[in-house]
Amino acid sequence: MSEAKTFRHGIHPPEHKELTAGRAIERIKFPDRVVLPLSQHIGAPSRPLVKAGDKVFRGQVIAEPGGFVSVPLHSSVTGTVVAIRKHHHPNGSLAECIVIDVDHTSAQTLYDGYARDWESMSSAQLLEEIRQGGFVGLGGAAFPTHVKLAVPEGKHARWLLINGCECEPYLTSDHRIMLEWADSILLGIKVMARILGTEKSYIAVENNKWDAIKALRDRIPADMPCELVPLETKYPQGAEKMLITAVLKKEVPSGKLPIDVQVVVQNVGTAAGIGDWFAFGQPLIERVVTVTGPGVVHPTTLLAPVGMSLAEVLTHCGGLTDDAREILFGGPMMGTPQQFLDVPILKGTSGIVCLTEGQLQQRQEYPCIRCSACLDACPVYLNPSSLGALARAGKYDDMIGQHIMDCMECGSCSYVCPSNIPLVQRFRVAKGLLREKQAREKAA
Amino acid sequence: MSNTTSRLVIATPPFAKRSVNTPMIMRHVIYALIPTVIAAVIYFGISALLLIVICTATCMLAEWLSTGRGPLFLSPVADGSAALTGILLALTLPPGLPLWMAVLGSLVAVFFGKLLFGGLGQNVFNPSLTGRAFLQASFPVALTTWAPPMGLREFLVLRGDSFALPFTRPVFDGLTAATPLAKMKFEGQATDWISMFYGGIPGSLGETSALLLVLGGVYLAWRGFLNWRVPVGIFLSVAIFASALHYSDPSRFPDALHHLLAGGLVLGAVFMATDPVSSPLTPVGSWIFAAGIGLLVVLIRQFGGLPEGVMYAILLMNAATPLIDRLTQPGIYGATKPVKEASKS
């Protein structure tokens, strides 16, 4: 194996992937009810096409895109719409959701499920198909896939990068997808490469998943312009910019997008989902979720319908342990803490990590001793030590000159700081305030 | 399962944390100094022991008194930085120094070297060296009166007027010796490098054995608690500048080895200049800082009035650190052109 490529800086947090890495994807029983938020993606919320009392089928469109940067929403079950109302959303808000009671007498077969003859379709037709499948980035950010695949006028994508890094500790859903659904991934890549007209595709996988590397490599057909690239296991290897730097030795200019260096990045899960859409017409209505951490009794890799509640998922996994104190959607570095157990699994929910008392202990904060550990960790080469001092002093405007807006909130600086300074937490606040201020200035 | 469980807490990510913390770093620096401390006590007996204990205790007490006087484990004293300041200060002092001077130096180190700036992390100058510089300026004779090292058998022999009453003139009873640097500067006499390397030469408590100091430094660098670029840069820079002078006039200037091993260079390079608070943040900045110290050390030693220049060299470069930091701000990922501007604060 060639030497693993990587980016500069970054950290090596303990991986904890052994809890679920060996657990095959397991389909969970259909629940009694699903709750489908109209906003599960970045962009405009979808607009409902159904009303209370309507009978809907599994895979049927129940909400249309609310704009270009938006996606349709499909019912993840066959059943009856009970209401469209506000419900707890994993992002902490109360959001408009379509609530559907599951019809347990139904066989839950796919509505309109048929294979697409993708080879005879044009690039524009394929793109429209993907939009209709309701696809968003499954790695966590949930950005509509068709928007990323629609290359703006005057730009060109030479490379398609498939992200199989899964660099967050604990999470193993992408790992399992690569092991078990290699063919779906490769079909998804073929379709996307066709849409973009790329020269070559790369599948980038961290070298802690050697079995996935081997499984995928063995299945890539000799005539497919696709290469598997093992990367060093390092956080945040899976961040788009870091990934591009590691694989292609290019830096995405500050404030620009991957397409500006002729690259499009998609997650392996997204590729597999697209593959299944073209192979048998399944839109994005279910996803693989790693349920893990010391706070859950039986860590499991689940295939769950979108909209299933956190409580039911946890019950299926044996429930929480007595010392569980924190439930995260996403990994421990960038995940979102949950307050309510009735929140639904979203299209972008890659994992549920349950942490215990001991992992949350309050750590005493000490003064910054300028040890430079945070500078050596920051993947975008910021100076978190100095930014932290400015944030503490409330000098938010001065932080702009030190490029706070380039901070990707990866948390590497907080992870390494020996003085336990909540650096990224402060940066998030500062960025939020600065963005508000900019919006106000624009409006004025 | 009920909807909310009251035992869930809402904290903010990241939820993974490296186990290293600041008090642990301070502790390990202290561990790395233990061999040197033991050597000092062996060579200089009870006088050395008293100095180390008094300096450390005074620094800790001063920090405790001035930062709220709360329970010890909650007060900043618990982070270990005050204890480290005390030990380092003691290691720069001559063994026979009257203890009251050591107390005074410790107070200056903590109050003026650190707390006046706002406490740990805020100080521009290395606190131990601030205390040392104050003593040097106030008591030039006492600070340059060196007792010769002896063995453990003479443990109880005081190496000077340790118990002199404050503000009386200390009495030196003839038990003095010249340091290798003074010998070189004033008598043109070289000390063989073997003894400078292994130890047992006249000098301050911490400068007798280069070997033990380097071992401590290697340990810290291996654990990742020490910016190795600083000592390596200083050694390289001293070697280069000293050699340049030496080859221009071998009869006037000693060779690089002499400069490297004599005096407080190793102690300063490994344990003082590497104080993260008062040294630059970036790798490039560290190299500039180290090169500057090396150059200044050679210049002061060869052309200044004093035989030793490590302390002033480090303090001067401490003063230059904010500037170096400003000039070496890292260029960010994806910057179209190198980023130079810094904050106006």
Ligand code: SF4
């Ligand atoms: S890691 Fe923490 S203590 Fe070290 S320089 Fe950064 S902010 Fe300061």
Ligand code: SF4
């Ligand atoms: S959170 Fe921001 S400042 Fe901290 S390491 Fe990540 S990108 Fe750098």
